[in-house]
Amino acid sequence: MNSKKKSMKSILVSFLIITSFALSAQNDKYQFHLDLNKISNDLIQIELTTPDIASDKIIYNMPKIVPGTYSIYDFGKYVMDFEAFDKDGRALSVNRLDDNRWEIENAKALSKVSYWVEDTWDAEVEELVFEPGGTNIEEGQSVVLNNHGFFGYFDGMKRLAYEVNVTRPEDFYGTTGLTTVSTKGNVDQFTTENYMDLVDAPIMYNVPDTLTFNIGGAEILISVYSKNKAATAEELGKDIKKILELQSEYLGGKLPIEKYAFLIYLYEGQSGSGGSGALEHSYSSFYYLPEMSAEQLSGFVVNVAAHEFFHIVTPLNIHAEEIGDFDYINPKMSKHLWMYEGVTEYFAGHVQVYGGMQTAEEYLEVIKDKLSGAKRFKDDLSFTEMSLGCLEVHKDQYGNVYQKGALIGLCLDIILRDNSKGEMGLKDMMDMLSKEYGKNKSFKDEALFDKIAALSSPEVRDFFKDYVEGSKPLPLDDLLGRVGIAFKQDVKVQEITLGGIGLSYNPKTKHLVVASIGEMNAFGKAMGYKVNDEIISVNGEIIDINIAQKQLDAYKSSVKEGDKVTVVIARERKGKVKNKTLKGKALKVEKQVDYLIEFNENATEKQIQVRKAWLGQK
Numbered sequence: 001m002n003s004k005k006k007s008m009k010s011i012l013v014s015f016l017i018i019t020s021f022a023l024s025a026q027n028d029k030y031q032f033h034l035d036l037n038k039i040s041n042d043l044i045q046i047e048l049t050t051p052d053i054a055s056d057k058i059i060y061n062m063p064k065i066v067p068g069t070y071s072i073y074d075f076g077k078y079v080m081d082f083e084a085f086d087k088d089g090r091a092l093s094v095n096r097l098d099d100n101r102w103e104i105e106n107a108k109a110l111s112k113v114s115y116w117v118e119d120t121w122d123a124e125v126e127e128l129v130f131e132p133g134g135t136n137i138e139e140g141q142s143v144v145l146n147n148h149g150f151f152g153y154f155d156g157m158k159r160l161a162y163e164v165n166v167t168r169p170e171d172f173y174g175t176t177g178l179t180t181v182s183t184k185g186n187v188d189q190f191t192t193e194n195y196m197d198l199v200d201a202p203i204m205y206n207v208p209d210t211l212t213f214n215i216g217g218a219e220i221l222i223s224v225y226s227k228n229k230a231a232t233a234e235e236l237g238k239d240i241k242k243i244l245e246l247q248s249e250y251l252g253g254k255l256p257i258e259k260y261a262f263l264i265y266l267y268e269g270q271s272g273s274g275g276s277g278a279l280e281h282s283y284s285s286f287y288y289l290p291e292m293s294a295e296q297l298s299g300f301v302v303n304v305a306a307h308e309f310f311h312i313v314t315p316l317n318i319h320a321e322e323i324g325d326f327d328y329i330n331p332k333m334s335k336h337l338w339m340y341e342g343v344t345e346y347f348a349g350h351v352q353v354y355g356g357m358q359t360a361e362e363y364l365e366v367i368k369d370k371l372s373g374a375k376r377f378k379d380d381l382s383f384t385e386m387s388l389g390c391l392e393v394h395k396d397q398y399g400n401v402y403q404k405g406a407l408i409g410l411c412l413d414i415i416l417r418d419n420s421k422g423e424m425g426l427k428d429m430m431d432m433l434s435k436e437y438g439k440n441k442s443f444k445d446e447a448l449f450d451k452i453a454a455l456s457s458p459e460v461r462d463f464f465k466d467y468v469e470g471s472k473p474l475p476l477d478d479l480l481g482r483v484g485i486a487f488k489q490d491v492k493v494q495e496i497t498l499g500g501i502g503l504s505y506n507p508k509t510k511h512l513v514v515a516s517i518g519e520m521n522a523f524g525k526a527m528g529y530k531v532n533d534e535i536i537s538v539n540g541e542i543i544d545i546n547i548a549q550k551q552l553d554a555y556k557s558s559v560k561e562g563d564k565v566t567v568v569i570a571r572e573r574k575g576k577v578k579n580k581t582l583k584g585k586a587l588k589v590e591k592q593v594d595y596l597i598e599f600n601e602n603a604t605e606k607q608i609q610v611r612k613a614w615l616g617q618k
Helices: 002-025 195-199 233-250 294-312 337-354 360-374 383-388 395-402 404-419 426-436 445-455 458-468 476-481 522-527 548-558 605-615
Strands: 029-035 043-049 058-061 079-086 094-098 101-104 110-118 136-138 142-145 161-167 173-176 181-184 187-192 203-206 210-215 218-226 259-267 277-280 284-290 485-496 502-506 511-516 534-538 564-573 576-585 588-599
Touching: 079 094, 079 101, 161 195, 173 187, 173 259, 187 195, 203 218, 210 233, 218 233, 233 259, 233 294, 233 337, 259 294, 277 294, 284 294, 294 337, 337 360, 337 383, 337 395, 337 404, 337 426, 360 404, 360 548, 360 588, 383 395, 383 404, 383 458, 395 404, 404 426, 404 458, 404 476, 404 605, 426 445, 445 458, 476 485, 485 548, 522 564, 522 576, 534 548
Parallel strands: 029 161, 218 259, 259 284
Antiparallel strands: 029 043, 043 110, 058 101, 079 110, 094 101, 136 142, 142 203, 161 187, 173 203, 181 187, 210 218, 277 284, 485 588, 502 511, 511 534, 534 564, 564 576
C-alpha cells in the first residue's frame, strides 16, 4: 500500500513538472524586433517570434485600412521578402494571397517570421498615404512608427498581447502615448494588450525635443522633430497648453486619461501627398506640418490640436462595435461620423468661445465658415448614408464631416440647452454616454439615436430622423433664433472693406501682399493699390501676419463711412522698395453674401439666458 502511494506520488510530481514545463514553453504573445541602426535604403527588417499556432495553415495580415483614415491604403504593399521558419530555422511554405495577406503552410511548426518594410512617405506608388497615417524611415534623422505600417496579426489572434522591441541609436528617443514602456540599454520595449491598442499608439524616434506638463490629472507630452529647428516643443507647447487648459475645464476639470502625446513632425519642402494635418489616436495624435516658425504655426496647431485632443471623448469612450472590434481587412463603417468627427470638430471650435479665447462675434464667423465649407458638398445626402459609404460611393463627400458635421453638433447643443433652460448641453450628453459605455464597451450602431433621445428628449430623436438620417436642410433659422441670433441666406449687405483687393503672403518679408486688383472696388481705386504692394500698416497699426485676420476684422467693424483711412504700403519702383502712404475716405460697398448671422437686438430674456449658457457667458 505504501509503495503504491509512493509510486503514484512520483507519477503526479513528474506530471506536474512536465505540465509546468509545457505551459512555460507556450508562447501566447507576439514578440517583434527591429533595429533602427540597421536601415538599408529606407527599409527596416522586422522579425517576429510568433505566438503558438493551433491550425495547419494560418494567414498573416497587414491592414488594408486603419481607424481614423477613411481611405484604403493597403499597408501590405510596403512589405517585401516575407519568410516564415520553424524553431530549427527551416523555411516554411508561404503563399501571398493579395497585397495584405500571406498564407503560411505547416503553421503548427511556425516559430519565426521575417520581412522588410519600406516607408510610405516617399514610396513610388500612384497615391501616397496621407503622411500622418503613414511611415517614415530616415536613417540618422527620424523614424515614424505608425505601427499598422510595420506590424500585423494572424487570423483570429489580434486580441493576443504584443511586445515590440526597438533597438535605437544611442542619441534617439521614442516618444509615444503608451505608458507600458521599459528600456534596457538602447533597447526599448513597448507592450500592449492587443493589436488594436498597438495600432492606436504611434511612436516617433529622433534626437529628442520634448516638453511635458500636467493638466487635469494627465501627463501631456509634446514632441517635435524639425530638421532645421524652425520651431521647438517649448514654443509650440505654449499654445497647446492654453487650449488644453480650456478643454480640461470644458470636460469638467478631470481628464479621462493618464497620458497624452502630441507627436509633431515638421517637414521641409513640399508634402509628398500634397496635404498637411494630423491623425487622432486615443492617447496621442500625430502631426505632419510644414517647417515654419512657431508663430506662423500657432493658429493652425491650436485648432487641429483642439480637434484631435477631443477624440479622447469619441471614439475613445463612445464607439460602435464596428470600431471597437475593427476589421482591418474588410472594414465595416459605422453610420455615426456625425459624432466621431462632426461633434469633435464642433467641440474644438466651441471650447474656444466657451472658455473666453474667442469673442461671441468671432464665433459667429466660425459658424459662417462652416456653412460656406458645407456648400461644397451635397446637402441632400443623408449623413448616415454618407458615413456608411465614405470609403467608396460617397468618398468625395467625406470632408463634410468637418463642415456640416460640426453644424449638426451645434444644432444638437442648442436643442439640448433650449429644452433644459440652459442646464444641459452637448458636452454633458457626451459625458453621460461616456459613462454609459466607456473604452471597453461598444454600442450597437442602430441603437445610438434612441439612446441619446432617451437621455434627453423626443425632439432630439426627431432631429436625427429628419436631419441626420434624413436629408432635410438643417433648421438653422429656427435653432439660432432660439438663442437670439438672426440667420439669413443670400442677402445684400453694406460693408466697409480694404478695397476689394486680393491678398496673399510674402514669407520672406512676412507681409500681406496685394495679389490681384481685378475686383477692386471704388474705395480701392481711390486708394490707388497696385499688384505686389506689401501692406505695412492700416490706420497706424502694424499688420502682424499672425493676427492679420483679427486686425482686418477689427478695421471693418470699427471704421465708419467717411472716416479717413491711411494704409502704408511697401512698393518697388525702379529696383528699389520704398514705403508709400495711401489715403482715402472709407466707403460702404454693397456686397452679396451667402449668409448673414448676427445677434438679434430684440432677443427675449429666455433666448438670452439660453445663449449665455450655450456660449459660456456669465
